[in-house]
Amino acid sequence: MAELDSLIDSMISQRKAGEVNYIDDKYADTIKVESIPSKGQGVFAQRSLSVKDALCSLNVPTTMAIDAEYLSTTCYHCLIVTSTQLPLAQAGTASASLKDCGGCRKARFCSRECQVEAWHAYHKFECKIFKKVADDLPPPILRAVLRVVLLKDRNKIPEDEWTRISSLTSHEHILAGRGRSNITDMAEGIKHLAESSMTVEMIQRLIFIMRSNTIELPTPIHGPMGVMLEPLVAKFNHSCEPNLAIHRPQYTMKSRWMKSEQLSEDERQTFFQLIPLRDIQQGEELCISYVVPTVSVSARRKKLMDDYLFECNCPRCKSDMEASAELSKEHPTLPGQFEQWVKDVGRHLGRVSKDPSSLQKAGSVMAKSDRFYDYPTIYTTGDYPEIAMTIIFEALKSQEFDEALGNILRIYFLINPARLVGRHNPTNLYTIFLMLDIFDVVLGIKVPTGANDDKVKKWQQSLSERGLTESGLIYWREKVCADLRRRLESSAAKDLLVLVDERDMQAKQVSQTQGHGDEKKEGPESAEEEMRALLRIKEQKWSQVMRQNGC
Numbered sequence: 082m083a084e085l086d087s088l089i090d091s092m093i094s095q096r097k098a099g100e101v102n103y104i105d106d107k108y109a110d111t112i113k114v115e116s117i118p119s120k121g122q123g124v125f126a127q128r129s130l131s132v133k134d135a136l137c138s139l140n141v142p143t144t145m146a147i148d149a150e151y152l153s154t155t156c157y158h159c160l161i162v163t164s165t166q167l168p169l170a171q172a173g174t175a176s177a178s179l180k181d182c183g184g185c186r187k188a189r190f191c192s193r194e195c196q197v198e199a200w201h202a203y204h205k206f207e208c209k210i211f212k213k214v215a216d217d218l219p220p221p222i223l224r225a226v227l228r229v230v231l232l233k234d235r236n237k238i239p240e241d242e243w244t245r246i247s248s249l250t251s252h253e254h255i256l257a258g259r260g261r262s263n264i265t266d267m268a269e270g271i272k273h274l275a276e277s278s279m280t281v282e283m284i285q286r287l288i289f290i291m292r293s294n295t296i297e298l299p300t301p302i303h304g305p306m307g308v309m310l311e312p313l314v315a316k317f318n319h320s321c322e323p324n325l326a327i328h329r330p331q332y333t334m335k336s337r338w339m340k341s342e343q344l345s346e347d348e349r350q351t352f353f354q355l356i357p358l359r360d361i362q363q364g365e366e367l368c369i370s371y372v373v374p375t376v377s378v379s380a381r382r383k384k385l386m387d388d389y390l391f392e393c394n395c396p397r398c399k400s401d402m403e404a405s406a407e408l409s410k411e412h413p414t415l416p417g418q419f420e421q422w423v424k425d426v427g428r429h430l431g432r433v434s435k436d437p438s439s440l441q442k443a444g445s446v447m448a449k450s451d452r453f454y455d456y457p458t459i460y461t462t463g464d465y466p467e468i469a470m471t472i473i474f475e476a477l478k479s480q481e482f483d484e485a486l487g488n489i490l491r492i493y494f495l496i497n498p499a500r501l502v503g504r505h506n507p508t509n510l511y512t513i514f515l516m517l518d519i520f521d522v523v524l525g526i527k528v529p530t531g532a533n534d535d536k537v538k539k540w541q542q543s544l545s546e547r548g549l550t551e552s553g554l555i556y557w558r559e560k561v562c563a564d565l566r567r568r569l570e571s572s573a574a575k576d577l578l579v580l581v582d583e584r585d586m587q588a589k590q591v592s593q594t595q596g597h598g599d600e601k602k603e604g605p606e607s608a609e610e611e612m613r614a615l616l617r618i619k620e621q622k623w624s625q626v627m628r629q630n631g632c
């Protein structure tokens with residue numbers, strides 16, 4: 082009976098969704114929500130949009146939750162990151178120190194103001210619960226649901242916001258038919274923890290709503306760090322070739338950004354923006370990507386089906402699938418070889434925690450990936466970037482910065498240009514910021530905790546053995562900085578240029594004190610030759626790689 086009620090409620094709410102207003106008056110001339118056959122509703126451009134201007138600026142959403150691994154290094158309220166998970170030199174992090182919440186000891190705050198604001202707005206309701214489940218903190222999506230339940234029970238969510246949230250697509254009418262699932266257990270668990278008066282069916286629907294509508298809490302310099310639900314953003318459909326991205330302006334990554342005197346009223350109200358990845362024509366559907374754009378076509382489609390219950394038919398999925406089929410036809414043995422190679426790298430990576438030398442073994446198998454360079458389809462459709470990223474993170478954890486640099490350069494030169502829309506795509510920006518951090522470490526511009534000059538020499542020696550000299554490193558660091566600057570200048574993420582200025586200044590200071598300036602006279606030709614050698618790219622292909630990358 083309860084299931085029937087919930088089914089009817091769900092259908093009413095889906096119908097009502099058409100009547101709910103998701104768009105603030107100030108954006109009524111820019112975007113509109115319309116129905117689309119087989120997609121529900123979607124958002125369309127009311128006018129042409131320039132790649133250089135943000136489309137809309139949005140406030141801190143009602144509900145968000147930080148990934149458990151970020152809790153100890155991120156202010157729970159203003160979300161500044163005070164140190165990275167990786168042993169880098171803390172580039173791009175705030176200098177503030179965090180203090181534990183005395184109650185749950187899970188949330189941490191950068192200031193008294195953040196703590197007090199968070200306490201009154203939401204934390205006093207969840208603090209006791211976090212203390213109770215401290216050893217088994219629920220995953221971010223369930224913590225986001227818990228927060229909505231707690232706030233709704235206490236009338237802390239304005240009625241129109243509640244209508245927007247509760248009218249979002251839940252797919253409950255499909256999922257409810259699948260019988261008692263573990264989602265019901267989770268809903269019961271949340272009801273119990275929150276001592277809520279809400280029905281289990283309603284909490285279950287909120288879980289479904291979260292699953293189908295939350296997006297990643299973004300930061301261009303630290304990668305995704307949790308989830309958030311913003312009702313307007315939840316109206317945008319997905320494309321693996323999106324024309325929009327989520328952008329966190331640089332000032333939101335500073336301690337107490339919301340209260341900063343130097344910010345305009347508009348900036349103080351802005352937590353994130355939707356920015357175009359290219360120029361957009363009036364009438365085009367506006368899409369974001371729900372999945373990490375670097376994963377393989379099959380992994381993307383599986384996630385979209387499992388979590389969002391639709392089959393993606395975007396142009397990129399179609400062309401990726403066609404390209405894969407074509408490649409298997411033309412080179413029947415290649416996919417098998419690639420699979421074997423992936424397994425070999427994966428096998429070594431799987432052993433790293435027991436045997437640190439496995440990282441080097443994985444790295445040397447990875448370095449032999451050059452036999453696949455002539456088949457870019459492998460990069461655009463397969464798992465190559467994910468594997469390269471895993472090697473990079475493992476290498477950073479064990480301070481093998483030479484290994485990390487070699488692999489991130491592969492991603493920068495060979496992989497991302499072939500698969501990402503927009504040179505200022507957040508995935509590109511994240512890769513470049515991370516790469517600059519690594520450059521800074523191997524050049525001794527920033528020395529991570531636990532390292533010393535001898536280690537810097539060791540990394541440089543190893544890179545030199547792979548073909549990249551210190552002067553080459555300096556050349557490419559500068560070139561990558563200039564590339565990042567150009568990408569940002571022609572985008573709506575120009576505020577991040579400040580971070581490039583900071584890096585430029587630090588590099589100049591160090592290069593002056595170390596007298597590196599002279600070494601650059603070896604010239605671009607030798608630096609390019611070195612990079613070709615490191616990446617094992619043939620000379621004929623190099624100009625194409627450089628053109629595609631735009632470096």
Ligand SMILES: C[S@@+](CC[C@H](N)C(=O)[O-])C[C@H]1O[C@@H](n2cnc3c(N)ncnc32)[C@H](O)[C@@H]1O
Pocket residue numbers: 119120121122123249250293294314315316317318319320388389390391392393394
């Ligand atoms: C976050 S909502 C997007 C807005 C939704 N279309 C609506 O009407 O409210 C996600 C849901 O929209 C639908 N959707 C999003 N992108 C789609 C696409 N490319 N093709 C088909 N359905 C899509 C799926 O049902 C998905 O679970």
